Amino acid sequence: MRRSVSFGTVVAALLAGVGATAAPAYAAPADLFVNNAVVCSDAGPGSQAQPFCTLSAGAAAVTAGQTVRVTGSYAEHLTIAKSGTAGSPVTFRPATDGDTSLVQLTGTSAGITVSGQHDVTILGFQIQGAPAGPAVNVVNSTRMTIERVELLPLDSGSAAAWAGVRLASVTDSALNKIRVFRDVNPAITLDAATSGVVVTSAYIAVSNTARHPGGIEVLGPHNTVVRSAMLRPVGTGILVAAEATGTVLASNIISTAGGTGIDNSGASGTAIANNNVANPCGAGIRVSGASSGVSVQNNFVYGYGGNSTTCANGITGVGVGVYDAAVSGTTVDYNTVRPNPGKSPYAWTTPVASLAAFRAASSQGAHDLDSTDVNANVDSGNAAAPGRQLDYYGKSPVDDPEVPNTGSGPVTYADRGARELTMAPSAELTITQKPGGEVTVDASTSRPGWLPITSYTFDFVDGTVVTQATPVAHHTYADRGLHQVEVTVKDDNGDQGIQVKGFVNGDGYVPVSPVRVLDTRAKIGVGTTTPVEPGGTVTLQVAGSNGLPATGVTSVTMNVTVTEPTANGFLTVYPNGQFLPNASNLNWTPGLTAPNLVVVSVVNGKVDFHNTSSGTVHVVADLVGYHSAVGGSVFVPLGPVRVLDTRAKIGVDTTTPIAPGGTLTLPALGGNGVPATGVTSVTMNVTVTDPTANGFLTVYPDGQALPNASNLNWTPGLTAPNLVVVPVVNGKVAFHNTSPGTVHVVADLVGYHTTGAGSVFHDRSPFRVLDTRSGIGADANTPVWPGGWLDLNLMSMAREGATAVILNVTVTEPKASGFLTVTGDFGHEKPNASNLNWRPGQTVPNLVVVPLNPVNGTARFYNTSSGSVHVVADVVGYYGN
Incomplete structure (x- = not known):
């Protein structure tokens, strides 16, 4: 960013000498440690293992x-009586780099x-109490x-305020x-022999009492920069006394109750740029005495409350005032000035009532504004104003495209005031996982x-x-x-933008x-051929057997078949040792033989099979993964999409059923x-129909x-x-x-691994x-009507990142033959696919993989039957990131 020649010279000198926080180009000596909260010794080495007990050590x-x-x-x-060297200072700081906590004195x-001393860095200290000096x-x-x-x-009621930082x-x-709070007066003092000092990003909120009126006093420094100071004094915010030369006051935020925000009292060569000055009763910016070569540009001076009737008697003031001999050498331009009602916006030796009157009296303020809209400050400042620096937050000018x-200046979109209006980037994340913890x-x-994202x-x-610099990390x-x-x-x-x-x-x-x-018929997985008794549970060891590893197995996928049941009932497969779920x-x-695919979590390396029937039943399980x-x-997840139908020449060249054997x-x-490579398995809903045996x-x-x-498994004429x-x-x-008769086969692809x-x-x-x-997920005792559909809201799972949910779906009490199609709601027509088929009065289950639309998280159940049907669904897991 361009600055005035005199200021640029100062900054160059400062950068050559002040870069005290930069790391040295060579290996530094070992650090010393002070920690009185552990076993310590001032006679020890001051190592992290045996730190000093006191700062003086x-x-x-x-x-x-x-x-x-x-x-x-x-x-x-803390008295520091040691010096560093240029680029290699002695440093006192909190123990951990990046720690925002402060060491307390x-x-x-x-x-x-x-x-x-010289080449000393002091970082991260809080001074409490009421020191005498x-x-x-x-x-x-x-x-x-x-x-x-x-x-x-700590004692805000002390008889006298304590001095703050004195140079x-x-x-x-x-x-x-x-950062300075309450009874500190003056907050920062720089005496007449001080030069080349940069004050940045200070926050000063001193007591609002007549007893402690001070903010920052600049008592004659040469080439001094005071930038980004937050002030709330009742008296003068920043005082630049007559002996001072080449002072820069830039990007400060100053709030005064009744005094003067910035008072340039006879100092020459002062650059007052891009300050926010709020002054309900007193003066905003005042230039007086024998000042010469003063520049007042890009400032935002405004009232934030109070008026001529509520301010104390005798308190007057203007937004920007130039008095005495200072009128001959002061430049005022590119400011926005809006004082409280009843106060004069400007003075040129004497107060004037308007911006037009100020221009007429001074020939200054050609680009000043008196707008009440703070957006008028945007993209309207002078980027070449003497002393102009980065804004209060350290930001460069940014163009608002609207x-x-x-x-004017090297860029024509610099803002007025202490804050540059910017539009921050926003973080948007996609997280994908691989098994084993890799993301x-x-x-x-x-x-x-x-501005473009740079990091x-x-x-x-x-x-x-x-x-x-790149947006993808592993x-x-x-x-x-x-x-x-x-x-x-x-x-x-x-x-910056942040997302978690x-x-x-x-x-x-x-x-x-x-x-x-x-x-259970053949002593596979159990020690007997006895069927599962009524209300009984069979425990099956899965991890560490049948080729499965002993560790790392979180769930198993099995095709489970019940056969030879002696009474109505249902089977629940669930993690070993857990409470029996309502599923x-x-x-x-x-007499029915019924299969279903089951995905079940493994606990203790085992899974449990519970028979809820009042009769016995044999159970068969085939592990598939x-x-x-x-x-x-x-x-x-995909589709579903029909990939095989022996009745309709889909996936085959004929309408001939599969022959016996x-x-x-x-x-x-x-x-x-499905891609041509990398696929390990496919998931399909397979239906057999028209079997002859x-x-x-x-x-x-x-x-x-x-x-x-x-x-x-089937019997003649069954669709399963x-x-x-x-x-x-x-x-x-x-x-x-395996049948001695023919059978047609239909397969709907629902995804692949x-x-x-x-x-x-x-x-x-x-x-x-x-x-x-029962009304879970739907209106109670309201079946899915003939030709209708039901939408199940699974948005909570979609918010978890689910791309597909695995449901065990059961239809019961159907009034007519038909089939159910379950799919995600992606705004498409009902697919040519089925998940469950039934006859009147049957209760039929099937495992279903449903892709989820992340926008609505809806699973849709289509009933193609001419009769109504009740539907039950149990979640057993989901795929997602």
């Missing part, structure tokens, strides 16, 4: 280039003194950096982020403000923080559970060729949304030996569906008909989300 031991890192509170006065002796007293010193020092009187005969130094540029955080959809900071809230968490990512996007003006997202680690899927793991997986009537916390593939091979890759269907990987497993997850080998899957990009699995203990009989 650290100050006595420190040498050039060393940092004294301090923890705790001290009833001490307390009591009547609290304070900091530096005399006759200045809280920070720096004398005859050079290249001092004092940053983040807070002065906090006497100090050169080439910097004060930054000084405001005409009416300013990819993508912030590329983040929106820039008025992305990813905080994974486990101690890992990464800042980079990280692997060491543990499972709830995690959080915080991403900050920032532009080169320091504006939480998520839970998900699992990968490992498909296996179907293997029988339970058969079901299979329903039956006496498992979810793992340490590996596996991810899921991509016959096998049909179906290509599974490279079409219907009893039998069962086995769906298995192409080219493998026919396993001892089944997916669907079941969800199938089958590994893909040679790019194909096979359908084998892949080693590429997709969603991880999150298991859930089964819980009911829909029951039209």
Whole structure:
């Protein structure tokens, strides 16, 4: 940013000497530590393991280039009698870099003194109490950096205010982020022998009493910069006395109750630029005496309350006033001046009533404004105004694209006042997971403000923080559970947007060729051929058996079949040792053989099967895969889309049913949304229809030996569906008909597992989300009407990042034959697919994978029957990020 020649010379000199906080180009000596909250010793080495007990011990031991890192509170006065060298100062600061806490100095002796030293940095101290002398007293010193020092009187009713920061005969130094509260007077004092001092980002809120009227006093410094000082005094905010030359007052925020905001009393060469001055009763900016070469530009002077009747008697003042000999050498322009009602906006030797009158009297203020709209300050300042710096927050000029540029200088869109109007970028995150704790955080959809995004900071809230110029970061968490990512996007003006997202680690899927793991008829998985007794529970060990690892298995996928039931009932499959959930997986009537795919969480390496019937039942389970916390593939939901129908030449070249003992091979890759590579398994809803004899269907990987497993069982004339997850080998899957009769087969693809990009699995203990009989998720005792549909709101799961939800869906009390289609609501027509088929009076379950639209999170249930039907749905897990 362009500045005046005299100021630029000053800044160049300061940068050459003040860069005291920059790291040295060579290895610095070891740090020293002071910590009185642990076992410590002033006779020790001052190491982190054995720190000093007092600040005075650290100050006595420190040498050039060393940092004294301090923890705790001290009833001490810190006297620094050691110097550093240029670029390698002695530094006193809190123990941890980036820590915003302050080291506390307390009591009547609290304070900091530096005399006759150079190259010293003081960072992060709070001085409490009521010291007799200045809280920070720096004398005859050079290249001092004092940053983040807070002065906090504990006794606001003391008889006299204490002095704040005093600089006497100090050169080439910097004060930054000084915060002063209550009874401190004056807050900052710079004496006549002080020069080349930069005061930035100070916040000063002294008591609003006549006893303590001081803000900042500049008593004759040369080439001094006071920038970004927040003041609330009753008297003068900043006083520049007659001896001062080359002072810059820029980007300060000053609020006065009855005094003068900025009083340039005879000082020459002062640049007063881009200040906000609020003055309800007193003067805003005053230039008087023998001042010459003074510039007053880009300031915003306004009233914030009070008027001529409420201000104290005798208190007058104007917004911007120039008096005495100062009228011959003062420039006033590009200001916005709006004092309170009853006060004069300007004075040129004498007060005038309007901007027009000021222009007529002074030939000044050609670009001044008297608008009440603060937006008039936007893009209308003079970027070449003497002394102009970064704004109060350290921001450069930014162009508001919706405001005409009416300013001047090297850019025509600099704002007036202490604050530059900017539009911050916003962070938008997409988080994808891989099994094993690896996440990819993508912030590329983040929106820039008025400036491009220049950096992305990813905080994974486990101690890992990464800042980079690109919007995508990868990280692997060491543990499972709830995690959080915080991403900050920032532009080169320091504006930033932050977004935080939480998520839970998900699992990968490992498909296996179907293997029988339970058969109560044949002592597989159990020690007897006894059926499951009424109200009985069978526990099956799954982890560490049948090829599954002993650890990392979070859930298993099994095709479960009940057979030879002696009474009506249903089966619930659930995590071992948990409370029996209000959920079901299979329903039956006496003599029925019924299959259903089950996804169930594994606890203690086991799962439980509970028979709710009043009769016995045999249970068979064929393992087809498992979810793992340490590996596996991810899921991509699709459709549903019909990929096979032997009745209609879909997926085959004929309408011939599968022959007795016959096998049909179906290509599974490279079409219907499934990629040609990387696919480990496909998930399909498979339906058999028009069977001519009893039998069962086995769906298995192409080219493998026919396993001892089944997916669907039927009797002649039955239409039966079941969800199938089958590994893909040679790019194909096979359908084998074990029946002595023919059968037609229909398959609707609902997704696939892949080693590429997709969603991880999150298991859930089964819980009911829909029951039209009882009013869960729908109106009570209101079935889905013929030809109608029901929408189930699963938005809470969509907000969790669910891309697809796994439901065990049961239809009951149907009045006529029909089928149910379950899909996500994406605004499309009902797909040519089915999930459950029934006859009048049947109760039929099936596992369903439903893609979720993230906008509405709706699962839609279509009833194609000519009669009504009740629907029940239990969530068993979801895929998502």
